[in-house]
Each structure stands twice: as structure tokens, then as C-alpha cells.
Amino acid sequence: MALHGINDKDLRDIDGEDISADKPVLITKSPVMLELYRQIKLVARTGTTVLITGENGTGKEIFANLLHYHSKRKEHPMITVNCGAIPNELVESELLGHEKGAFTGADYKKIGCFEMADEGVLFLDEIGEMSLSAQVKLLRVVEKGTFRRVGGKEEVDVDVMLISATNKILSDQVEAGSFREDLYYRLNIIELYVPPLRHRKDDIPLLIDYYTNHYCDKHDLEQVAFDKKTMEILINYDWPGNVRELKNMVERCMVLLGDENNISPDMLPKSISRTGSIFPVGHEEMSNGLLHIPVGVSLDQIEESVIKQTLRSVDNNKTEAAKLLGCARKTLHNKLEKYGSDGQE
Ligand SMILES: Nc1ncnc2c1ncn2[C@@H]1O[C@H](COP(=O)(O)OP(=O)(O)OP(=O)(O)O)[C@@H](O)[C@H]1O
Ligand SMILES: [Mg+2]
Incomplete structure (x- = not known):
């Protein structure tokens, strides 16, 4: 199947390079997304701090991975921290590490995410979920460029490219007082906004083709297609969950297909088919x-x-x-x- 994605089933991607297993797959033909990709490659060369914004499921993590992939730091790790998932009292030791005996239960010395990401990339995902007290700790490291492990005396110096991502409007959170303004400006040196799928409808059939192919391979199915009417409904649909929702919808259709090889509107989830x-x-x-x-x-x-x-x-x-x-x-x-x-x- 001829696809026009950045990585696809053809042997070369949109950069004209061979497809390699470690290159994140980004499928798009939207001019806004292609421009974003161009900027990603420029920014990656410099290692500047980046904030990636956009709704759920738009592809923020793919762009973070592409930043790492195109950077000089590619041979060093990209460490991802889900800021919403760390309990408040553990944030400091998670990010900065701790010395043995720093607190009850600290039975061994632990290296934090900043140190693990040394010479590589630290990806702070869901940054809008970070508590105000954790933000203060992060700000201190970002401003000084060095830190002390919890319970430690020595200043640790690391060289890290910082990428943050959020589906929140951080400037609104700054106004509401739930996000520190000083940290916001530190993290937002370059902002890359990933548009929702409903604003780049041309990508819908492209992504459907790509994921249909992908799940046909994965589940060992014969060639399957969405019929014209179904495709129309899918193009008209607003995709509040963006590409993640589309990808899940395609897999669901493939799995529930049985012996059919044609997907009709009645096979779509009700939440999608009823919109028309x-x-x-x-x-x-x-x-x-x-x-x-x-x-x-x-x-x-x-x-x-x-x-x-x-x-x-x-x-x-x-x-x-x-x-x-x-x-x-x-x-x-x-x-x-x-x-x-x-x-x-
Ligand atoms: N342009 C794209 N091409 C191919 N796959 C995509 C594309 N955009 C997103 N996806 C896929 O959709 C899913 C969601 O993407 P991703 O995790 O990057 O979104 P996100 O913006 O980080 O979402 P969230 O805000 O919920 O964390 C992933 O499985 C990803 O591979
Ligand atoms: Mg994400």
C-alpha cells in the first residue's frame, strides 16, 4: 500500500532515508505537521529546552522521541518521567536521587532521573500535573543546572536536554496559580503545538490506511478495507481522543471483523457512528x-x-x-x- 507518512511500508521515509526500527513512526501529510517536523529537526540540533503542547493522543510523545532521535544525544538515553504519576513526597528523590540513609527506607543510594539522563534527554511528560511543591524543586535544578541528591552534600552537575509535554493550557494554569510562572518561562523556550486530528482531516484516511495495514499484519488478517460510507463518517467525526482513539478504533474493527473483509458503518463504535x-x-x-x-x-x-x-x-x-x-x-x-x-x- 502506498502511504505518504514519514515512516511507512515503503523502504524509504519522507527524509529519503531507509526505515530503521528505532525511528519513531509519524504518519502525516498535513502541512502544519510537516512544518512541525521541520522545526523538530532544527531544534534537535541545538538541544534547547522544548515544551510540547496539544490535546490527548495527538502525538506529543512521538515528537519528543523524534527530538531525541534527531539530536546529537541519540546514543544516550531518553528518560521519561510521568509527572502526574509520582506521589508528591517521592518527586524529589525520583528526579534527583538520594543517598543511602537519607530518609527512613533509603537503604541504598539511588540515582535520579536527571543523572540517568546525563548527556541525553529528560522527558517530563504531563508536566501540568506536577504539584506546586515539586515545581519549586524542579525550578531550582533548571535554574542552577546542578543539584544535590536528597541527603547528599556534593553538587551534581549534569548535561541534559529538557523536553516537557502537557495537554493543559499552562498559561491558564499560571493565571489560576496552579503553575509557577518562572518555571513556565524556563520550560517554554520553544513551544511546539501539535494540532488535533479534526484540524488536519487529510491525515484521517492516511492514518486509517496505515493502522489497518499494521493491525492486519499484527493479527494475521487478510486485506481489509473501510467502505466509502464508513470512511465518510470517520472523516466527519471529530476524534476527541485524536490519533490514539483512531488507532484503537481500527484495532477494534479488525479484531471484531470475523470473516468479513469490508468494514461498514454498523461495525463502528456507537460513539462514532451516531454522530452523523x-x-x-x-x-x-x-x-x-x-x-x-x-x-x-x-x-x-x-x-x-x-x-x-x-x-x-x-x-x-x-x-x-x-x-x-x-x-x-x-x-x-x-x-x-x-x-x-x-x-x-
Ligand atoms: N501522526 C501519527 N502517526 C502514527 N501514529 C501516531 C501519530 N500520532 C499519534 N500516533 C499514535 O497514537 C498514540 C498516541 O500518541 P502519543 O502517545 O504520542 O500522544 P500524546 O499526545 O502523547 O497523548 P497524551 O496527551 O494522552 O499523552 C500512540 O500510539 C502513537 O503511536
Ligand atoms: Mg503522551
Whole structure:
């Protein structure tokens, strides 16, 4: 299958290099993502501190891995810390390590993540989840460039490229007082924002092809395809869980497929297939003037559906429909054009 990803089933990737097992797979043809990838390669050369932002499942971790991959630090480790998962009282010893006997239970000397990442990359994932007290400790290391292990006297000097990631809007957290402003500026020397999948819809079929292929191989299945109608639904869907949700959806479809080799809309999870299904209550055309709108439908889809049903209710009289909708006839016309419809269905 011909894919246009950065790594794909072809022998060379978008960099024109042979595919190697250790290179993170990034599938995209979105100009914004390709520009992001170009910046990643530039930033990686310098080792500058980077903050990667974006919604859940957009690919922040892939970009962190690509930064490491393209950096001079590639031969040294990338250590990942999930800042949300470390209990507050352990943050300091987790990041900085501790000496033997530093506290009850410290039976041996422990090297912290900063030291483990020496000459490599320290990836602070979910940085927005870090408590304020842990932020103070991190700030001290980031500012001084050195630290002492818990219970230690000697200053430890490390050379680390810092990458942080968050799905939170850190500037809002700064305003709300839950994230330190000084730390925010220290971590945010370069911000790389990964856009959600719904803002790069061209990537949807590409990713579906890639993961269909991937899971066909993994589960030893025959060639499988999503039919046209299903693909339309998937392209229209908003993907709140982004690529992770898409990837899981593809695997689920593959596993539940049975002997079929064609995926139709009824095989999609309800949360996805119902988004295209706003309909008049009772299914009878405007039987009681009510629309049934399931949870999970986007505002754009709701607007489109309300406009179309209103038009139907007045036999496509646009002047009348605009009056009912409380907008100018021209506005209605523009919206219908946006939906690729003149209201005649
Ligand atoms: N462009 C892409 N091409 C191929 N796979 C992708 C792409 N983007 C994301 N994925 C896959 O989707 C999943 C989620 O990606 P990743 O973990 O990088 O997201 P994230 O932004 O770090 O999410 P979270 O905020 O939840 O931690 C991973 O399995 C990853 O391999
Ligand atoms: Mg992540």
C-alpha cells in the first residue's frame, strides 16, 4: 500500500532515508505537521529546552522521541518521567536521587532521573500535573543546572536536554496559580503545538490506511478495507481522543471483523457512528417538531441539522427558514454553501 507518512511500508521515509526500527513512526501529510517536523529537526540540533503542547493522543510523545532521535544525544538515553504519576513526597528523590540513609527506607543510594539522563534527554511528560511543591524543586535544578541528591552534600552537575509535554493550557494554569510562572518561562523556550486530528482531516484516511495495514499484519488478517460510507463518517467525526482513539478504533474493527473483509458503518463504535445521526424524534419527518441529538455531536453538525430540518419544515422556503432561525437570508445561504447544499434534498 502506498502511504505518504514519514515512516511507512515503503523502504524509504519522507527524509529519503531507509526505515530503521528505532525511528519513531509519524504518519502525516498535513502541512502544519510537516512544518512541525521541520522545526523538530532544527531544534534537535541545538538541544534547547522544548515544551510540547496539544490535546490527548495527538502525538506529543512521538515528537519528543523524534527530538531525541534527531539530536546529537541519540546514543544516550531518553528518560521519561510521568509527572502526574509520582506521589508528591517521592518527586524529589525520583528526579534527583538520594543517598543511602537519607530518609527512613533509603537503604541504598539511588540515582535520579536527571543523572540517568546525563548527556541525553529528560522527558517530563504531563508536566501540568506536577504539584506546586515539586515545581519549586524542579525550578531550582533548571535554574542552577546542578543539584544535590536528597541527603547528599556534593553538587551534581549534569548535561541534559529538557523536553516537557502537557495537554493543559499552562498559561491558564499560571493565571489560576496552579503553575509557577518562572518555571513556565524556563520550560517554554520553544513551544511546539501539535494540532488535533479534526484540524488536519487529510491525515484521517492516511492514518486509517496505515493502522489497518499494521493491525492486519499484527493479527494475521487478510486485506481489509473501510467502505466509502464508513470512511465518510470517520472523516466527519471529530476524534476527541485524536490519533490514539483512531488507532484503537481500527484495532477494534479488525479484531471484531470475523470473516468479513469490508468494514461498514454498523461495525463502528456507537460513539462514532451516531454522530452523523441527528434525526427528528420518531423518525417521522418533523412529526412533532423535535430533533433527537445524541451526546457527542459537534456544534457544526447540530447547526447543519437544525438548518436542514427547518428548511424541510417550510418546504425549502429560505426566506421563511431564515425568519424562523433568526438570521439573514444571506447568512442562511452562506451556511448552506458551506455544507455543500442548496437545501434541496
Ligand atoms: N501522526 C501519527 N502517526 C502514527 N501514529 C501516531 C501519530 N500520532 C499519534 N500516533 C499514535 O497514537 C498514540 C498516541 O500518541 P502519543 O502517545 O504520542 O500522544 P500524546 O499526545 O502523547 O497523548 P497524551 O496527551 O494522552 O499523552 C500512540 O500510539 C502513537 O503511536
Ligand atoms: Mg503522551
